[in-house]
Amino acid sequence: MQQSAVPELAHTHTRPIHWVATATAVAGVVALSSVLQPHPATAAQAAGPEGRTAPVVTTAPDPADVHFPIDCGPVEAKVQKRVSGDLDGDGRPETVVVVHCDAPMGTPPDAVYVITHAKGNGEPRVVATLLSPKTRNTVTDFTLSDGAVLATLLGYSTSDVPSCCPDVKDKAKWQWKDGAFVRSTPAGTHTV
Numbered sequence: 695m696q697q698s699a700v701p702e703l704a705h706t707h708t709r710p711i712h713w714v715a716t717a718t719a720v721a722g723v724v725a726l727s728s729v730l731q732p733h734p735a736t737a738a739q740a741a742g743p744e745g746r747t748a749p750v751v752t753t754a755p756d757p758a759d760v761h762f763p764i765d766c767g768p769v770e771a772k773v774q775k776r777v778s779g780d781l782d783g784d785g786r787p788e789t790v791v792v793v794h795c796d797a798p799m800g801t802p803p804d805a806v807y808v809i810t811h812a813k814g815n816g817e818p819r820v821v822a823t824l825l826s827p828k829t830r831n832t833v834t835d836f837t838l839s840d841g842a843v844l845a846t847l848l849g850y851s852t853s854d855v856p857s858c859c860p861d862v863k864d865k866a867k868w869q870w871k872d873g874a875f876v877r878s879t880p881a882g883t884h885t886v
Contacts, residue, residue, distance in 0.1 A: 754778035754787040755809040755818030763820060764805050764827055766795035774804065777838040782870040786811065790824070790843050792833045801857050803827040806845070806868075808875065822875050824868045832860060842869040844880065 755778075762771045775792040782788070789809045794802040806825035809818050824843065825831060835846040844867050848860035855861050868875045 752786065754789045755811055757789055757791045757793075757809055757818070759818050760807075760809055760820060762791075762793050762805070762807060763823065764793060764795065766797075769796045769798075772796040775833065775836040777836065777843070779838045779841065781808065781838075781841055781843070781875075783841070788821075789818070790838065792836055792845075794827065801832060803830045804833040806833060806843070824875055824877070825866070830857070842867050 757773045757776055764771050771793050772795070773791050773793055776789055778787050778789045780787050781790070791807050791809065792804050793807060794804045796802075804825065805823065805827040807820045808822040808824060810821050811817065812819045825833065825845075825847070829847075829849065831847040831849045833845045833847060835844070837844045844865070847864045847866055849862040849864065850857075851861050865880050867878050867880045869878070870876075
């Protein structure tokens with residue numbers, strides 16, 4: 695058997711220089727990767743009849759630019775909560791908002807609307823009402839998960855229950871299916 699020219703396992707004893715060399719190599723790779731980034735993606739829709747191309751909107755619609763279909767009388771509609779994501783699988787994000795009238799007293803009912811960018815001019819607009827204020831619900835625990843809107847709804851068992859004191863708690867899930875938003879109750883939820 696031939697003897698090795700170096701002592702056995704000489705490389706297994708780390709010295710500070712090994713750590714310095716490793717740290718330098720890692721820092722070099724990180725620095726190089728931050729310099730060598732791919733160019734940002736640019737997408738455009740097909741040219742229209744005039745030969746112009748309309749840019750593809752990739753940001754979620756801003757609810758501040760939308761008129762909501764809720765009658766608030768002398769007060770304004772107020773966005774309480776909002777979530778954004780691609781709900782219909784078209785690659786463009788939608789914004790879902792919880793809106794109620796900004797009443798100085800009481801508990802105004804909430805409405806839930808889906809906003810998207812209009813085709814052509816790209817202006818944000820309401821495309822769906824998931825929850826009407828006529829239901830007298832208040833929305834809590836409002837989230838977006840796997841393309842579905844999830845919410846906890848506080849409501850009333852009868853019209854005799856005062857607006858201050860909801861006595862029913864439900865979970866709701868809205869998901870885009872076959873060209874429309876379908877409401878379901880998530881598994882494992884109970885009405886109080």
